[in-house]
Amino acid sequence: xxxxxxxxxxxxxxxxxxxxxxxxxxxxxxxxxxxxxxxxxxxxxxxxxxxxxxxxxxxxxxxxxxxxxxxxxxxxxxxxxxxxxxxxxxxxxxxxxxxxxxxxxxxxxxxxxxxxxxxxxxxxxxxxxxxxxxxxxxxxxxxxxxxxxxxxxxxxxxxxxxxxxxxxxxxxxxxxxxxxxxxxxxxxxxxxxxxxxxxxxxxxxxxxxxxxxxxxxxxxxxxxxxxxxxxxxxxxxxxxxxxxxxxxxxxxxxxxxxxxxxxxxxxxxxxxxxxxxxxxxxxxxxxxxxxxxxxxxxxxxxxxxxxxxxxxxxxxxxxxxxxxxxxxxxxxxxxxx
Amino acid sequence: xxxxxxxxxxxxxxxxxxxxxxxxxxxxxxxxxxxxxxxxxxxxxxxxxxxxxxxxxxxxxxxxxxxxxxxxxxxxxxxxxxxxxxxxxxxxxxxxxxxxxxxxxxxxxxxxxxxxxxxxxxxxxxxxxxxxxxxxxxxxxxxxxxxxxxxxxxxxxxxxxxxxxxxxxxxxxxxxxxxxxxxxxxxxxxxxxxxxxxxxxxxxxxxxxxxxxxxxxxxxxxxxxxxxxxxxxx
Numbered sequence: 001x002x003x004x005x006x007x008x009x010x011x012x013x014x015x016x017x018x019x020x021x022x023x024x025x026x027x028x029x030x031x032x033x034x035x036x037x038x039x040x041x042x043x044x045x046x047x048x049x050x051x052x053x054x055x056x057x058x059x060x061x062x063x064x065x066x067x068x069x070x071x072x073x074x075x076x077x078x079x080x081x082x083x084x085x086x087x088x089x090x091x092x093x094x095x096x097x098x099x100x101x102x103x104x105x106x107x108x109x110x111x112x113x114x115x116x117x118x119x120x121x122x123x124x125x126x127x128x129x130x131x132x133x134x135x136x137x138x139x140x141x142x143x144x145x146x147x148x149x150x151x152x153x154x155x156x157x158x159x160x161x162x163x164x165x166x167x168x169x170x171x172x173x174x175x176x177x178x179x180x181x182x183x184x185x186x187x188x189x190x191x192x193x194x195x196x197x198x199x200x201x202x203x204x205x206x207x208x209x210x211x212x213x214x215x216x217x218x219x220x221x222x223x224x225x226x227x228x229x230x231x232x233x234x235x236x237x238x239x240x241x242x243x244x245x246x247x248x249x250x251x252x253x254x255x256x257x258x259x260x261x262x263x264x265x266x267x268x269x270x271x272x273x274x275x276x277x278x279x280x281x282x283x284x285x286x287x288x289x290x291x292x293x294x295x296x297x298x299x300x301x302x303x304x305x306x307x308x309x310x311x312x313x314x315x316x317x318x319x320x321x322x323x324x325x326x327x328x329x330x331x332x333x334x335x336x337x
Numbered sequence: 338x339x340x341x342x343x344x345x346x347x348x349x350x351x352x353x354x355x356x357x358x359x360x361x362x363x364x365x366x367x368x369x370x371x372x373x374x375x376x377x378x379x380x381x382x383x384x385x386x387x388x389x390x391x392x393x394x395x396x397x398x399x400x401x402x403x404x405x406x407x408x409x410x411x412x413x414x415x416x417x418x419x420x421x422x423x424x425x426x427x428x429x430x431x432x433x434x435x436x437x438x439x440x441x442x443x444x445x446x447x448x449x450x451x452x453x454x455x456x457x458x459x460x461x462x463x464x465x466x467x468x469x470x471x472x473x474x475x476x477x478x479x480x481x482x483x484x485x486x487x488x489x490x491x492x493x494x495x496x497x498x499x500x501x502x503x504x505x506x507x508x509x510x511x512x513x514x515x516x517x518x519x520x521x522x523x524x525x526x527x528x529x530x531x532x533x534x535x536x537x538x539x540x541x542x543x544x545x546x547x548x549x550x551x552x553x554x555x556x557x558x559x560x561x562x563x564x565x566x567x568x569x570x571x
Contacts, residue, residue, distance in 0.1 A: 191437070191441075194430070194434055194437060194438060195438065195441060197427070197429065197430060197434075198427050198430060198434075198438045198441075201427040201428060201429045201430060202424055202426075202427050202428070204421070204424070205421070205424065205425060205426070205427060205484075206427075206438070207409070207410060208409060208410070208413060208419055208421070209413075209438050209439055209441045209442070209484070210410055210413055210414065210441050210442035210488075211438070211441055
């Protein structure tokens, strides 16, 4: 029985909890992608860099607060600095929309042209970020590291395995719940939110009903900037901030949005968790877990790891390809690409 | 002069002209029906009146005001309601939300209007929480008409409201349309089911190749042997 519990705790500690935290970050990222797809009808490749940009300003503001001796005690100062990052990201995307995407909207360009334009925007943001903060790893987490440490857990339960619950993981989950609840309240309960859903559903009819497209587009960008900054900051807190990783994370985010059904917010969240948990589960070494569950003589010699962590992006890529082949509209009936 | 009239309209979608000196109009509280063979420009004439395509000659007048240069959105503000032929509901949104979105331009309380729509189409009240995309064809048309009524329009324009619904549902929809007209709203509609539509029409327009061929009261057109022979199947 203890062995069984140990195995469960081991899985929770190394697979489920990190997977959920990562899933939250992907879900927030995928929500931004899905919103832009729903309203502006293109895949925004600059989304990862938008996340990095917002996070960068959050970090700069965090450093400023830290140097002035302001902190939130056990909670990371970055949460206090986040509004600055959000503001910067909003200005960035609205500026980009005015300078780049608005032109294509007037031309009534095809989605693929937007997509290529967003690729250019991505490279531009990319350079801008490296120009301001550099390409290096930045760690900006402060406050206490753990809510429950592995040792405390072991003492509490008397098990061999400890379950650590990091502060950043706790914050990720709480902030995600708040953001998602606020977003759904906005989309389902407010007039403006409903008008955005209407615009996403049937653009022509929305125009006939007197819904102002410029306003809908602007709000979509603002929401996306908020979600991107929050997702980026949470990811940066949990891991570390390195501009290149925000380029890489674009793949799992798109996979999450598409697997869930692009254009569908509920799908983006489900997709985020699906991708994150698959990624962690496939790259996890099960040796110790199996060791607890089977008699000693059966214990495997190898790591029992399906895929090395170096290949973790292959997981989202594989899922993405399978979903596009088998069910292009995604799990939750989004628009097909 | 009619309450709403598109006079001597000539124009098209940018290429060759589809409408040639075409005139359609409707009075308050009356039903005007535009019929004609496929490709006659019925829907085009309707869209021209609503401002969805450019007419280079002719004008559109409503209540004595020239609205030729207004955008469709501005015409909605002026009191026109338009029900397109296809994708005329927000399929992923509930019936109630569809009606709410119909009233988006209104700042005042929309509850009474929604009640009126529910009185007109009781089935919608029952299904108010259901996504419009999950309803049957006839119910969906009711949502579409209800959505357009939410702005309390003076003119309601319907582009083939009975396309793809069963004959029974069609009769019911026509009954509802008559009821709407009785409240003083002018109704201009394009119909494939020419006979049934002319039966309820105060005024009928038969278009052929973008031109007015016959214009008369619905009854007179139904009685005209030429019209019967050529367009109503004898």
